[in-house]
Amino acid sequence: MTAKNKELEVHVVASGSKGNCTIIRSSHSAVIIDVGISCRRITNALQELEIPKHIVEGIVITHEHSDHIAGVPQMIKQMGLPIITRPNTARRLMDKFSLPTECFQTLGAKEVAIGDMVLQPFSTSHDAVDPIGITCYKGQTKAGLLTDTGMVSKEMLEHLHDTDLLVLEANYDEQMLIYGPYSPELKRRVKGNAGHLSNVTAMKVLSALRRPKDMEVVFAHRSEQNNSLHLVEQLSDRLLDWCKAQGQEEFTAHHGDPKEYTSIGISYDI
Ligand SMILES: [Zn+2]
Ligand SMILES: [Zn+2]
Numbered sequence: 001m002t003a004k005n006k007e008l009e010v011h012v013v014a015s016g017s018k019g020n021c022t023i024i025r026s027s028h029s030a031v032i033i034d035v036g037i038s039c040r041r042i043t044n045a046l047q048e049l050e051i052p053k054h055i056v057e058g059i060v061i062t063h064e065h066s067d068h069i070a071g072v073p074q075m076i077k078q079m080g081l082p083i084i085t086r087p088n089t090a091r092r093l094m095d096k097f098s099l100p101t102e103c104f105q106t107l108g109a110k111e112v113a114i115g116d117m118v119l120q121p122f123s124t125s126h127d128a129v130d131p132i133g134i135t136c137y138k139g140q141t142k143a144g145l146l147t148d149t150g151m152v153s154k155e156m157l158e159h160l161h162d163t164d165l166l167v168l169e170a171n172y173d174e175q176m177l178i179y180g181p182y183s184p185e186l187k188r189r190v191k192g193n194a195g196h197l198s199n200v201t202a203m204k205v206l207s208a209l210r211r212p213k214d215m216e217v218v219f220a221h222r223s224e225q226n227n228s229l230h231l232v233e234q235l236s237d238r239l240l241d242w243c244k245a246q247g248q249e250e251f252t253a254h255h256g257d258p259k260e261y262t263s264i265g266i267s268y269d270i
Contacts, residue, residue: 006214006265007141008117010165013037013045015147015220015256019067022145022167022220025051026138029115032081033060033134033145036067039074045261053079057115058105061085063128063148064092073097084114086121086130107132122159124149127194135159142212143167143265147221150195152205161210165265167256168205170219170235171196172226180226196221199232203239211249216264220256229255 019036133146147169
């Protein structure tokens with residue numbers, strides 16, 4: 001059987017506590033999700049990934065933590081793109097960077113058309129003013145992004161069923177966090193319902209999702225202090241073995257990196 005032609009590409013440009021940036025593109029449009037790295041790195045990524053600047057429709061901000069917004073002022077200045085986010089997050093950004101309201105396009109609960117793609121935001125559980133995850137559709141292809149959430153509710157799972165291309169947080173290993181260098185208060189914050197997703201929880205989410213054929217996953221936002229690539233790989237290999245044994249749909253695992261690009265969904269000709 002031939003693989004389904006994917007109509008979206010997802011490029012995780014940078015991932016981790018030092019800065020996050022992901023680009024979702026179709027043949028005619030692209031959207032940048034979070035700009036927690038410098039504008040120069042993002043424009044370099046667009047060039048290296050051969051994404052024409054004129055097809056980029058806007059910048060979606062999931063929440064106001066600095067590892068997701070550091071590049072906002074420079075990106076507005078250089079590319080003049082609208083910042084697409086929840087009203088309360090927009091207000092925080094206006095105050096922080098002294099930006100006018102004209103720079104923003106607000107997101108409600110409903111889906112919005114961005115170029116030839118449809119974006120559907122959904123609420124997550126994180127210590128920010130109104131944090132969101134994203135799903136994005138084009139034709140038969142669905143992409144999703146869920147990072148920076150302390151827990152995954154039924155509603156969040158509903159949004160992520162049948163996602164072909166998924167960016168999913170696998171932030172920390174529980175043992176490494178417990179015995180690691182963080183203060184007790186910070187450990188509680190990371191582990192809490194408004195913190196981050198552990199490796200084990202990420203695997204549980206993935207096993208609970210209805211998975212389409214040829215699903216690709218990028219495990220993202222990996223902590224440098226409280227996690228290792230090896231541990232995430234070990235768990236995802238174990239989950240894959242379980243999927244095989246159960247006769248369930250498998251997935252291809254990729255891993256986000258602070259500096260290297262991780263691209264999925266690149267099976268079609270643009
Ligand atoms: Zn973050
Ligand atoms: Zn955050």
